[in-house]
Amino acid sequence: MPPLIDIADLSIGFTTHAGTPAAVLRAIDLRVQAGETIGIVGESGSGKSTLALAAMGYLKPGLSVLGGSVRFAGQDMFAAGTAVPRIRGGRLALIPQNAGQALTPTIRIGAQITEALRLHSNLPAAAHPARVIDLLARVRLAAPTELVARYPHELSGGQQQRVAIAMALAGEPEALLLDEPTTGLDVTTQAHVLDLLRDLAADTGMAMVYVSHDLGAVARVCARVAVMYAGEIVAEGTARQILRTPAHPYASGLIAAIPVLHAPRLPIPLEGRPPAPGSAAKGCAFAPRCTLAEDACRAAPIALLDAPDGGTARCRRAEEAVRLPLRQDGLLRTPHSDDDATALLRLDGIAVQYARRSLWQQVTGRYPSTAPVVDRIALALRPGETIGLVGESGSGKSTILKAIAGLLAPLRGTTSLAGTPLAPNVSQRDVRDLRRIQLIFQNPDESLNPRQTIAEILAQPLALYFGLTGPALRARSSDLLDQVRLGAHYLDRLPGQLSGGEKQRVALARAFAAEPDVVLCDEVTSALDVSVQAAVLALLDDLRRDHGTACLFVSHDLGVVRALADRVIVLYQGRICETGPAAAVYETAAHPYTEALLGAVLEPDPDHVPRLLAADVVEQGPPARGCPFQNRCHRRLGTICDTTAPPTHHLGGGHLLRCHLPLTPHPEPAA
DSSP states (O other): OOOSEEEEEEEEEEEOTTSOEEEEEEEEEEEEOTTOEEEEEOOTTSSHHHHHHHHTTOOOTTOEEEEEEEEETTEETTSSSSHHHHHBTTTEEEEOSOHHHHSOTTSOHHHHHHHHHHHHOOOOGGGHHHHHHHHHHHTTOSOHHHHTTSOGGGSOHHHHHHHHHHHHHTTOOSEEEEESTTTTOOHHHHHHHHHHHHHHHHHHOOEEEEEOSOHHHHHHHOSEEEEEETTEEEEEEEHHHHHHSOSSHHHHHHHHTSOOTTOOEEOOOOSSOOOOTTOOOSSOTTGGGOTTOOHHHHHSOOOOEEOTTSSEESOTTHHHHTTSOSSOOOEEOOOOOOTTSOOSEEEEEEEEOOOOOOHHHHHHOOOOOOOOSEEEEEEEEOTTOEEEEEOOTTSSHHHHHHHHHTSSOOSEEEEEETTEEOOSSGGGSOHHHHHHEEEEOSOHHHHSOTTSOHHHHHHHHHHHHHOOOHHHHHHHHHHHHHHTTOOGGGTTOOGGGSOHHHHHHHHHHHHHHTOOSEEEEESTTTTSOHHHHHHHHHHHHHHHHHHOOEEEEEOSOHHHHHHHOSEEEEEETTEEEEEEEHHHHHHSOOSHHHHHHHHTOOOSOTTOOOOOOTTOOOOSSOOSSSOTTTTTOTTOOSHHHHHSOOOEEEOSTTOEEEOSSOSSOOOOOOO
16 A cells, blocks of 8 residues: 655755755655554754654745655645645644643643644534543543643643643544654653553554654554664664664664663763754764774765665664674762761751632631642752652652742741751742752753853853853853863854753753752753763763762653662652662562552563553542552552551661551562
């Protein structure tokens, strides 16, 4: 049968100031059959998203088609006419990477999904409300009847992403283009959403083009994988061929850069950087970074050749590339060893409540008796130590960081820095305390001023905290950029001229410009590809070791936390379930929730199947009494779990557990 999506010899580019064309996509050939799922992987700037948008007949401003064609079900997607707009969003749908920017901020969630149903489905208007609720429930959003009345800013990033997925599914598309669709999702939600997509593709024959830097997610949903580098497809084959016996050194480097869940080592980043878009090399674009490159690789373009594993690869030395090791030992991390040091940052009994309080409640002090979203949080962070906070979306990880930074005032409890209590609100804190605690946000697009140069962004903390001006300010800014592997030539650029990984490094430089004692990292690697992520993790560890900076590291990626953290705190619904040394928590998980999290982790292996809880449910908030995990626990004991807060068990070596279960061996959770 003819392919549903047919991309033939496609080149897309822009015109330089000299008037010459520069290609960002070069001679792409890709065909997708109905019901087939193909993954497109590669670093930031490799052209993945540009290719996905081109499949819809859309080009970013400044780009044009230099050659080739794109057809969907025989329709030329770049032809003028009314057919293409009708195809988009209905028969061919897109799930964008940044749902926060894709959703209309002034329209409620229910109305936005209803609009998608009105435009792209044949359902009568009377059936729209029930269908909206059904779509939100299918993507595992708690309390969908309440969510329909909310605006996008009232949802977390993970919730926004699931709404975007629901909108794309509203028109029951024939093909789905997914641009990093699970980036902001926690491990259990990601596993469930990927299973949902697999089931939809199997049941409806829907084709999927899955763009991602997450090779574990690609392994779970994709039958075929294409690897892109510098605007070209450099390797293509089945998921098993690409992920187990890659015939291109670049693919091997990507796999080696993935953190290993059960190894306390930092992953190995790829050396060097990819070429700038449009600056194609004469020969192999990967040659400057390749350990196998020889003069012939740089002399002339290389075509896609048959590889030893059965796929294709743009490599002259594919037979040697197949034998490159995929799982390297990684970089041995110097662990924090000063266990007897006095705590630098201490939290005692912190509780946070998001409930809106009327003026009458504030005057009388009579507040509703709802359970706090975060409660009984206690931790002690030592100088030079890294503690990882893990848990699903809504577990309170970011809330704890905001309470420490003074952006949220706790309902009760105290926070102290070097033995001195901190004011609950940031506006009440001394400027010295502001300098000593720095918060790095998840999305640098929202935390960097787009109208300021990098020099102006870095100048603010340097001038505020140290009074630097003139040449001294410029020199210190250059030094900071050198520390984050960027260089002084970035100072006069705007954030929009940087890649996602480069912007996140600027955010790191700005935080360390204050020479903080404590750094609060909120999902700082979630939007980065695996090679940039590996470099950022190594950078964070270097800064910790060189400056003695303590770090609270929040992440959905349990492999990243294992690589970086000395200790781990597992949170569920704002309550601590388990805490202890990273090795103890990962290797001998004692709490049923910790087991569920570790079991849901995806591996870059097409034969790996995550272990999900049977008959799992989605909860909107913590129960009023008993264990917070009582409704989902596969080893629930009964009444005591429903009514009594779990006791704290000391397992030795600082490993603590809050659970009613006896401390005996137990079976794995149900598949």
